[in-house]
Amino acid sequence: MTHAIEAVTTDRAPAGGTTSCHHCPLRAMPVFKHRCDEEIDFIQRFKAGERKAGAGVRILEENQRDTHLFTVLTGWVFRYRTLEGDRRQIINFGLPGDFLGLQATLDDTMSHGIETLTDVTLCQFERDQLWQLYGEHPRLAYDVTWLAAQEERTFEEQLLTLGQRSAFERIAYLLWHLYDRGRHVGLVHDNAIELPIRQQHIADTLGLSLVHTNKTLQKIREDGAIEIRERCLHVIDEERLIRHGRVERALWQRRPLL
Amino acid sequence: MTHAIEAVTTDRAPAGGTTSCHHCPLRAMPVFKHRCDEEIDFIQRFKAGERKAGAGVRILEENQRDTHLFTVLTGWVFRYRTLEGDRRQIINFGLPGDFLGLQATLDDTMSHGIETLTDVTLCQFERDQLWQLYGEHPRLAYDVTWLAAQEERTFEEQLLTLGQRSAFERIAYLLWHLYDRGRHVGLVHDNAIELPIRQQHIADTLGLSLVHTNKTLQKIREDGAIEIRERCLHVIDEERLIRHGRVERALWQRRPLL
DNA sequence: CGTTCCCTTGAGACCGCTCAAAGACCGTGG
DNA sequence: CCACGGTCTTTGAGCGGTCTCAAGGGAACG
Numbered sequence: 001m002t003h004a005i006e007a008v009t010t011d012r013a014p015a016g017g018t019t020s021c022h023h024c025p026l027r028a029m030p031v032f033k034h035r036c037d038e039e040i041d042f043i044q045r046f047k048a049g050e051r052k053a054g055a056g057v058r059i060l061e062e063n064q065r066d067t068h069l070f071t072v073l074t075g076w077v078f079r080y081r082t083l084e085g086d087r088r089q090i091i092n093f094g095l096p097g098d099f100l101g102l103q104a105t106l107d108d109t110m111s112h113g114i115e116t117l118t119d120v121t122l123c124q125f126e127r128d129q130l131w132q133l134y135g136e137h138p139r140l141a142y143d144v145t146w147l148a149a150q151e152e153r154t155f156e157e158q159l160l161t162l163g164q165r166s167a168f169e170r171i172a173y174l175l176w177h178l179y180d181r182g183r184h185v186g187l188v189h190d191n192a193i194e195l196p197i198r199q200q201h202i203a204d205t206l207g208l209s210l211v212h213t214n215k216t217l218q219k220i221r222e223d224g225a226i227e228i229r230e231r232c233l234h235v236i237d238e239e240r241l242i243r244h245g246r247v248e249r250a251l252w253q254r255r256p257l258l
Numbered sequence: 259m260t261h262a263i264e265a266v267t268t269d270r271a272p273a274g275g276t277t278s279c280h281h282c283p284l285r286a287m288p289v290f291k292h293r294c295d296e297e298i299d300f301i302q303r304f305k306a307g308e309r310k311a312g313a314g315v316r317i318l319e320e321n322q323r324d325t326h327l328f329t330v331l332t333g334w335v336f337r338y339r340t341l342e343g344d345r346r347q348i349i350n351f352g353l354p355g356d357f358l359g360l361q362a363t364l365d366d367t368m369s370h371g372i373e374t375l376t377d378v379t380l381c382q383f384e385r386d387q388l389w390q391l392y393g394e395h396p397r398l399a400y401d402v403t404w405l406a407a408q409e410e411r412t413f414e415e416q417l418l419t420l421g422q423r424s425a426f427e428r429i430a431y432l433l434w435h436l437y438d439r440g441r442h443v444g445l446v447h448d449n450a451i452e453l454p455i456r457q458q459h460i461a462d463t464l465g466l467s468l469v470h471t472n473k474t475l476q477k478i479r480e481d482g483a484i485e486i487r488e489r490c491l492h493v494i495d496e497e498r499l500i501r502h503g504r505v506e507r508a509l510w511q512r513r514p515l516l
Numbered sequence: 517c518g519t520t521c522c523c524t525t526g527a528g529a530c531c532g533c534t535c536a537a538a539g540a541c542c543g544t545g546g
Numbered sequence: 547c548c549a550c551g552g553t554c555t556t557t558g559a560g561c562g563g564t565c566t567c568a569a570g571g572g573a574a575c576g
């Protein structure tokens with residue numbers, strides 16, 4: 001296990017000159033729930049600014065206090081926890097539209113770290129204003145809970161993966177999962193998606209060794225359901241990939257965006 | 259993998275003659291957050307009744323629609339998901355004070371099944387009244403989210419377990435985890451807790467085979483940190499158990515009870 | 517006193533791990 | 547333009563943790 005990229009100082013963009021929530025490119029996408037102007041106004045005020053960071057940057061440390069919540073505007077991040085310093089478990093990946101930081105609600109202490117995979121732009125919110133949101137906008141409050149519940153489902157699925165799927169199934173499942181998520185936020189073109197991850201990330205997500213991940217990945221490729229060229233995952237035969245990954249459920253509804 | 263116990267018809271207790279929220283024995287415990295009378299009044303009205311069931315009963319089926327939320331009043335339950343009908347992954351256990359059913363918020367379809375381990379009493383709530391809760395009691399709404407976030411933390415820890423811990427570490431971790439949770443709700447006496455689970459449950463929780471679970475469990479027992487007699491887990495040397503399980507965090511705060 | 521469930525034990529196979537090293541790719545500096 | 551170092555991917559070899567199959571023993575229960 002290597003954490004190849006060392007933490008780098010992060011840059012903070014000034015609050016001004018940021019994307020307007022009313023003109024948020026994500027909000028226009030069909031995956032996201034429609035919001036009335038008043039709600040968007042509130043979100044706009046709730047938004048404390050934007051934060052940009054380069055690829056391979058640790059934007060939140062484990063066990064560190066942080067009072068922010070984030071929505072990924074552009075780019076990829078991942079959340080992870082480590083055991084004894086050298087065993088890293090990737091909890092999940094954050095793509096555009098994903099909401100991060102709720103887990104720290106307890107006491108502002110992050111139970112996990114967050115690191116960027118690409119250059120990213122994050123919408124930043126102040127956690128203590130969440131109170132205000134609960135008081136004034138029950139509908140938004142409900143959405144926050146909805147998002148947390150949705151995340152729980154994803155975790156249940158991931159527990160099922162780690163507990164019951166073989167290495168081959170795990171990798172097939174993960175690739176399809178990322179492909180499917182990417183598809184919903186417009187990252188898929190011609191059945192292909194750019195995956196800004198290394199094999200080590202796959203290994204750390206699935207509880208496998210790097211070597212075994214590599215060998216198993218090759219088997220999936222040989223099988224012909226997918227191709228990987230130049231950082232891009234091409235899904236040649238989605239049905240077959242779904243079967244390999246023992247994918248069972250693909251329930252998608254419009255989801256809220258904050 | 260065997261689902262030894264077949265589903266049995268569940269009994270529904272009439273809504274009347276149930277435990278009053280004001281005199282709820284759980285609420286008096288120091289783990290649970292204090293609530294003002296008005297909030298308890300609301301919870302009392304929110305409560306649609308109690309439901310009792312015997313041990314080994316499936317109270318919710320996977321992929322079944324159900325419009326209820328539950329708080330475990332007495333007894334143990336567990337949540338699980340299955341893959342291809344015969345690979346069962348136990349997601350987590352529900353002890354007194356635990357709140358269940360939020361995950362179905364999406365569309366009322368349960369992503370998992372729930373089965374009892376002992377005789378249980380559940381406080382039952384109607385999901386559609388959750389809306390009312392969000393509108394009238396932002397503080398309770400916040401608590402619901404808090405609980406969801408807390409559950410997420412538990413899942414993160416479990417992902418770490420399945421992905422990074424060895425069989426020996428997993429079992430030690432799980433035993434300590436259950437012991438610690440039980441301790442907070444008064445189930446531990448003389449450093450011992452009654453564990454109403456079979457080795458098969460441990461195996462299905464940790465992604466191990468029954469045989470290997472048995473052999474590994476014996477190693478932990480031989481080591482002397484714990485003893486298991488008559489369904490009871492006796493923790494002889496907690497520090498050692500914690501070390502074996504690579505337990506890192508034991509952050510506990512008062513938590514809300516619904 | 518048989519049945520059933522659960523725990524235990526043994527033997528052998530295999531999946532996934534570790535160690536080790538070579539090849540591929542890429543940005544950098546000479 | 548090439549040499550170089552760093553990161554990532556690929557390969558091979560061998561070990562061992564965990565699995566499967568199979569069977570026996572014990573406790574609870576009708």
